[in-house]
Amino acid sequence: MRVSELSERAGVPLPTIKFYIREGLLPGGTPTGRNQAEYGDEHLERLALIRALRDDAGLSVAAIARALRAADANKEAFIGAAIDAIERPAGPRIDERSSAFRQAKAEVLALIERRGWALSEADLSVRDATRALTVIRRSFPDVPIEIYAEAVDLLARYELPQPSKAETPSALLRYALLGTVLVEPFLLALRRMAHGSRSRRIKCGAAIEPAKRPTRSVRKPRR
Amino acid sequence: MRVSELSERAGVPLPTIKFYIREGLLPGGTPTGRNQAEYGDEHLERLALIRALRDDAGLSVAAIARALRAADANKEAFIGAAIDAIERPAGPRIDERSSAFRQAKAEVLALIERRGWALSEADLSVRDATRALTVIRRSFPDVPIEIYAEAVDLLARYELPQPSKAETPSALLRYALLGTVLVEPFLLALRRMAHGSRSRRIKCGAAIEPAKRPTRSVRKPRR
Numbered sequence: 001m002r003v004s005e006l007s008e009r010a011g012v013p014l015p016t017i018k019f020y021i022r023e024g025l026l027p028g029g030t031p032t033g034r035n036q037a038e039y040g041d042e043h044l045e046r047l048a049l050i051r052a053l054r055d056d057a058g059l060s061v062a063a064i065a066r067a068l069r070a071a072d073a074n075k076e077a078f079i080g081a082a083i084d085a086i087e088r089p090a091g092p093r094i095d096e097r098s099s100a101f102r103q104a105k106a107e108v109l110a111l112i113e114r115r116g117w118a119l120s121e122a123d124l125s126v127r128d129a130t131r132a133l134t135v136i137r138r139s140f141p142d143v144p145i146e147i148y149a150e151a152v153d154l155l156a157r158y159e160l161p162q163p164s165k166a167e168t169p170s171a172l173l174r175y176a177l178l179g180t181v182l183v184e185p186f187l188l189a190l191r192r193m194a195h196g197s198r199s200r201r202i203k204c205g206a207a208i209e210p211a212k213r214p215t216r217s218v219r220k221p222r223r
Numbered sequence: 224m225r226v227s228e229l230s231e232r233a234g235v236p237l238p239t240i241k242f243y244i245r246e247g248l249l250p251g252g253t254p255t256g257r258n259q260a261e262y263g264d265e266h267l268e269r270l271a272l273i274r275a276l277r278d279d280a281g282l283s284v285a286a287i288a289r290a291l292r293a294a295d296a297n298k299e300a301f302i303g304a305a306i307d308a309i310e311r312p313a314g315p316r317i318d319e320r321s322s323a324f325r326q327a328k329a330e331v332l333a334l335i336e337r338r339g340w341a342l343s344e345a346d347l348s349v350r351d352a353t354r355a356l357t358v359i360r361r362s363f364p365d366v367p368i369e370i371y372a373e374a375v376d377l378l379a380r381y382e383l384p385q386p387s388k389a390e391t392p393s394a395l396l397r398y399a400l401l402g403t404v405l406v407e408p409f410l411l412a413l414r415r416m417a418h419g420s421r422s423r424r425i426k427c428g429a430a431i432e433p434a435k436r437p438t439r440s441v442r443k444p445r446r
Contacts, residue, residue, distance in 0.1 A: 199302035
């Protein structure tokens with residue numbers, strides 16, 4: 001289809017499509033003449049993915065561009081590259097030369113080794129996990145982390161099953177990117193729900209003793 | 224101890240302590256005279272908790288105040304109340320009168336019922352989960368959500384074990400609040416790691432076909 005038809009079918013204005021192509025969010029069409037190019041279903045799907053990432057996941061166009069450029073630049077492992085490039089919150093300031101950070105990194109790399117994950121310390125998700133663990137260790141020096149790896153492995157096997165031959169790369173990319181970012185707030189809300197429910201069953205009196213008034217003799221009212 | 228000693232031992236300036244008491248983050252001491260009050264270890268612990276929530280978890284003082292006031296106001300279920308009151312990201316705009324939101328709510332309430340969770344739709348975490356699910360359903364109408372409930376239940380049983388009698392309420396509050404917020408970025412980073420690792424093992428060609436150049440005969444350079 002021509003770019004005008006693409007614009008109409010996707011409900012995306014022509015200047016926006018041109019902007020997306022310029023910024024690397026959308027591959028260009030196949031040139032068919034000096035000023036013409038042919039667009040296909042994969043462009044329609046890509047435009048739908050961009051809209052969902054922007055409107056539903058709340059990502060900025062710059063962040064979407066980073067993730068999609070990463071996918072397009074890594075033909076072999078485009079899903080992993082895209083997930084790794086998704087915007088993430090900045091988190092607290094951490095000195096990555098500190099011994100606390102180095103210890104957390106050793107712990108994360110040992111976890112990767114134990115689980116046989118195909119990851120290296122160059123991956124941004126590994127760096128994020130290391131930063132988060134550095135902060136956890138300030139308050140909880142000894143809490144084991146294996147259980148979290150178990151839980152996400154359980155989820156990943158379920159969320160990213162071996163795809164059937166019928167699935168197109170753009171369907172896989174959509175599934176992996178949206179699945180990662182849309183499910184994150186749901187997972188955290190569910191975790192708070194499970195904590196809230198469980199803690200309601202833990203009985204242990206008041207959070208902190210209320211301030212006592214200066215002692216005065218208190219007599220029971222007579223009946 | 225006097226408030227001056229509390230300030231020195233906690234490393235928190237006196238005006239800050241007074242501000243925390245005024246704003247309901249820290250209970251007042253036990254009055255011992257007209258202008259004097261006695262502070263205890265629970266005040267030291269509370270100040271350490273406030274600092275960790277501010278510096279390590281990155282919460283605003285207003286958000287910490289909401290969580291701690293909720294804990295202090297709910298003697299019976301102070302942990303659940305505090306977790307429920309913790310600051311959470313705003314998320315996308317959602318019309319809570321829409322049928323999509325109502326459907327997601329029915330789904331979340333059915334999940335709570337199935338899992339026997341002690342929660343109601345008044346809990347903020349339930350509302351957050353409903354909002355997140357509304358957005359998920361736009362892209363994935365049929366993906367089952369039970370697996371996520373399984374995963375967080377697995378974690379909650381491990382993260383909030385039945386406390387021993389020796390544990391004080393303020394130790395429990397610290398454990399539950401910091402455990403909830405500090406682990407969140409770690410859990411999300413680990414999930415992206417698991418996705419990244421798993422997707423690298425999925426082979427399915429390029430993300431999207433690159434634009435083809437107009438056909439020209441290409442000859443191999445002669446040697």
